[in-house]
Amino acid sequence: MTMHAAVLDSIGSTPRYDSAVPVPTAGPGQVRVKVELAGLNPIDLTMAAGTFPGPLPAAPNVVGREGIGTTDDGRRVYFAGTVAPHGSLAEYTIVEDGPNLIQVTDDLDARHAVAFGIAGMAGWISTVWRGAVTPDDVVLVLGASGVVGQVAVQAARIAGARQVIAAARSEAGLTRALELGADTAVRLADDLDHDGLVAAFRDAVVVGDVTLVIDPLWGAPAAAAIEALGPNGRLVQLGQSAGAELTLRSGWVRQTNTEIRGYTNKLTPREVVVAEYGAMLEAADAGDLELEVEELALADIGLAWERQESSPGVKLVIRP
Ligand SMILES: NC(=O)c1ccc[n+]([C@@H]2O[C@H](COP(=O)([O-])OP(=O)(O)OC[C@H]3O[C@@H](n4cnc5c(N)ncnc54)[C@H](OP(=O)(O)O)[C@@H]3O)[C@@H](O)[C@H]2O)c1
Secondary structure: OEEEEEEEOOOOOOOEEEEEEEOOOOOOOEEEEEEEEEEOOHHHHHHHHOOOOOOOOOOOEEOOOEEEEEEOOOOEEEEEOOOOOOOOOEOEEEEEOOOOEEEOOOOOOHHHHHHOOHHHHHHHHHHHHHOOOOOOOEEEEEOOOOHHHHHHHHHHHHOOOOEEEEEEOOHHHHHHHHHOOOOEEEEOOOOOOHHHHHHHHHHHOOOOOEEEEEEOOOHHHHHHHHHHEEEEEEEEEOOOOOOOOOOOOHHHHHOOOOEEEEOOHHHOOHHHHHHHHHHHHHHHHOOOOOOOEEEEEHHHHHHHHHHHHOOOOOEEEEEO
C-alpha cells in the first residue's frame, strides 16, 4: 500500500511531493496515525537545511513534526514529534505511544488543534509558565509578527500584564499585534543601532521598566532587550530567527540581576503541556485567542516551503 507524502531526499534540499511512498508500519510502543491536518513550522525548515541546533533525522525522510489525526485503534489525537523517517506531512505517520500524543475530542476544530500546537505552545507556555507572567509585568514580545509572537502577545494580555509591548520588523505585523491586544508597538527598523533599539524599548514603557522579554529572535534585538530590562528582569529565549549568536556584555546581566531562561516545548513537563494546550483551545473557542491559518495542499509542498521561509505571519497547515 502506498500514500502521498512530502519527501526530503537529502539534507540541504527542498522536499518534493511523492504519491507512492509506502504506508508505514508501527513498531513496538508506537502508533500509526492517519493524518487529518499537519502543521508546517520553522523547525521543519532548519532540520531540512541541517542548521537545527539538535539531532537531525537522516535523509531521506518524510518532513513535518505535528498534526491531528486518528490512531489505528480509533483515538483522535494531536501529536508533536514523529518517529523518523516518518514525518507528519503524509497520509499516515508513526508516533511514540506516549507523551507526544494528546487525546482530543471529535468536535475539536482541526485548524485550532494544529495552530495552537508547536507554535501556540511555544508562545503561550513560554509566557505563562516559563516566563511566569503576572499582572505586575511589562512584557516585551520580540518577533511579535510571527505566529509564536502573536500567541505570546495574547497570552500576556489574557494574563493581565500591566503593559504588552510588541516588537517586529514588519509594519503589518505590528498592526496585527496591536489588534491582538498589544498596548504599544516598536518597529525593529534597519536604521536602529544597538543603542537606538535599547532606547526605543525603554521609551515604549509607560510606567516602570520592561520586566519580562519573550524572545523567539536572539541576535541584535535580544541583545538590546537584555540591556533594556529593568532590575530582576527575565528573558525567555526560545528561537533564533534573527541569528544564532549575540554579543552579551556582563554588565547588562550582572548590574540588573537579569535572568535568561531557555525554553523548549520538548522539555516542558507533560502535565503543563496538556493543561496549557487545553487552556489555549478553550480561549480560542471563546474567541479570546486567535491565529490566522492558511491551508495548503500536500501537492503544493514547494509553495508551502517558500511561504514558511518568508515568515508569513500566519500558521501554515497542510491537508494530506
Ligand atoms: N523553543 C521552542 O520550543 C520553539 C517552538 C516553536 C518555534 N520556535 C522558534 O520560534 C521562532 C519563531 O517561530 P514562528 O513560528 O513564530 O516563525 P514565523 O511565524 O516564521 O515568524 C518569524 C518571526 O521572526 C522575525 N524575523 C525573522 N528574521 C528576522 C530578523 N533577521 N530580524 C528580526 N526579526 C526577524 C519575523 O519578523 P517580521 O515578520 O517582522 O519580518 C517574525 O516575527 C523560530 O526560531 C522557531 O524555530 C521555538
